[in-house]
Amino acid sequence: MDFPRVAKRLLAATSFFALSSVGIAQAAPCLVSLANTNPDGVLSSATACDIAAPIGPGQSPAATQAGVNADNPGGLGLSWTFIDRDPGSDGIIEAAFAMTGTGSGTWLINKDLLSSNSFVVTMKGGSPLEQDFLWFLIDTSAGANTCSGAQLAAGWDLCGTWAMYGTNDDSKGISHMDLFGATQSGKTIQAVPEPSTSLLLAAGLLGVLSCRTRLRRQTA
16 A cells, blocks of 8 residues: 555545535535515525515514514424524524624524524525515535634634625625524534644544654655
8 A cells, every 4th residue: 555645645535524614615605686676685504595575564573473484484394483683682592693794794503502403594684675674594414504713713613604685686685684593304504624633633543644654664
């Protein structure tokens, strides 16, 4: 066996895994394209997304929750419960969710505060959405929606980006985003090893292979 060549391949594979775990490789974003004046809402990474209407008065968390459940995100048949709104202080569990930006930015979830293993993020803007909102079923699989080192240090576990575009492809502000959670039987959120762990593993493998190569040369 060509041990140096194997070592190089292992290092390349482990390096790719380390890069993937910090968000270099993520699942594709989900785009909601609306026909009327063509505003587009996009969030990465989501496995499903659509437009829905609240059921009840205004844009209260209860009305949005009823609308989310009526629309049945992803066809999963789950019971979605409101968790937190940002900006705002309407959250059942404050500090579980945050967003940055107006026409585009980031979203962040602290799943350690939550018992849910499935999440929906809703996005609310003004005209032409009017009273409607967009929902996005968050991808919790390994390698999707990973956080940067700074975000992890701040306590966030799932992180991604979002954007809303208006009538002329210009950035369009939104009023708020909501987080909803549900529990899906048999599902676990995939943990991704820290980049430093992956690199240490690669270094260890290279050390072992290097020792074996030297032993072969000494006994040849």
